[in-house]
Amino acid sequence: MSKTDDLWTIYTEDDAHWDAMIGSLSHHSVYQSSRWAKHRFDFGWTPYRLVARNSSGHITTAIQVLVKTALGKSVIAWSAGGPAGDISALDHSILLALREHLRSRFTYLRIACMRPTSVDADLNLKQNGFHHVSAPIGAQASLMLDLTADEPTRLDRCSSNWKRNLKRSTKHGSIPFVWKKPVAREIAAAYTTMDDYKKIASTNITKSEEEIQSVIDCFGDDLVFVRCNDADGSPLAIRAALVQGDQAWDFIAVATPEGRKHYSSHAVLWHMANECAKRGVQRIDLGGIDPVKNKGVFDFKQGTGAEIIDYLGEWDISFPSWIRGLASRIISQRV
Numbered sequence: 001m002s003k004t005d006d007l008w009t010i011y012t013e014d015d016a017h018w019d020a021m022i023g024s025l026s027h028h029s030v031y032q033s034s035r036w037a038k039h040r041f042d043f044g045w046t047p048y049r050l051v052a053r054n055s056s057g058h059i060t061t062a063i064q065v066l067v068k069t070a071l072g073k074s075v076i077a078w079s080a081g082g083p084a085g086d087i088s089a090l091d092h093s094i095l096l097a098l099r100e101h102l103r104s105r106f107t108y109l110r111i112a113c114m115r116p117t118s119v120d121a122d123l124n125l126k127q128n129g130f131h132h133v134s135a136p137i138g139a140q141a142s143l144m145l146d147l148t149a150d151e152p153t154r155l156d157r158c159s160s161n162w163k164r165n166l167k168r169s170t171k172h173g174s175i176p177f178v179w180k181k182p183v184a185r186e187i188a189a190a191y192t193t194m195d196d197y198k199k200i201a202s203t204n205i206t207k208s209e210e211e212i213q214s215v216i217d218c219f220g221d222d223l224v225f226v227r228c229n230d231a232d233g234s235p236l237a238i239r240a241a242l243v244q245g246d247q248a249w250d251f252i253a254v255a256t257p258e259g260r261k262h263y264s265s266h267a268v269l270w271h272m273a274n275e276c277a278k279r280g281v282q283r284i285d286l287g288g289i290d291p292v293k294n295k296g297v298f299d300f301k302q303g304t305g306a307e308i309i310d311y312l313g314e315w316d317i318s319f320p321s322w323i324r325g326l327a328s329r330i331i332s333q334r335v
Helices: 015-023 035-039 092-102 117-127 149-157 161-167 186-196 209-220 257-261 266-280 293-303 321-334
Strands: 006-011 046-053 059-070 074-080 107-117 141-146 223-229 234-242 245-257 281-286 307-321
Touching: 006 092, 015 035, 015 059, 035 046, 035 209, 046 092, 074 092, 074 321, 092 107, 092 307, 117 223, 117 307, 141 321, 149 266, 161 266, 186 209, 186 234, 186 245, 209 223, 209 234, 223 245, 223 266, 234 257, 234 266, 234 281, 245 266, 257 266, 266 307
Parallel strands: 074 107, 245 281
Antiparallel strands: 006 046, 046 059, 059 074, 107 307, 141 281, 141 307, 223 234, 234 245
16 A cells, blocks of 8 residues: 555544444454443543545554543543554554544554564554554563364363363362353452462552443453352352454453362363354454563463464554653553
């Protein structure tokens, strides 16, 4: 595509048209969906959508940004998982379109590109005025679990240790099941138990009851919950994935201290993967990984046979350019 073809405009069609359109583009993400926008709106973020068209008027690239304003004239915009489509369309003109629509004086945009990294895309973003973020908010790599094969084949791809632990999870009489009516209060409580158990002083991994309830309300049946209980009916482990089309995104993962002893995390992840496969999901993004700082989680996810994906990562751009440093620190505290 020639750069002269790109023209960023605000997208004004309804949610159904938006979801169908981004679903037709490459590298679409659930975090660019209308349902995710509704969820984040509950926590003070206002969604705006922009598209780039070629000279024939066809949409080649689409992005949903979540915006917070300060003092009426300052805008901080965040886009997780964007854009969908041809990333070469991303340049300073997207910032201009957003500024003109919001009539902002100061504008900062950060994009978390959850697509595989490439030399061409990296160079294109740099040439178009974007800066690679040195202190990103999210993880810069993930693991993709392929679900296109049958279960025996997928199980054969798992490491011997992972298969052994999955087998161990069945010895305690606790069977994972699809949790059709999830209760946010129970999930939040389980997160708190796990948080206390891990004693992570510098990182709060807990999701609040309000956040969990919002996601449940916004995604409905497209949030696949799997649960494993102890003999008293209390949760040992809970896992949930956001489903969009033929892909799913691992979203909730919690295990109590007792659940860890019984390898319940293996049981719920495997059952969730099977449930997603029944729904036609071809792959699950198992979420961020850090082989150095969180090797245990990395080993657990990689043991499923999932493939490592290095993301293109987080990039930002601002007007005027001098606000970039300050705005970058502010957005890191708010997302």
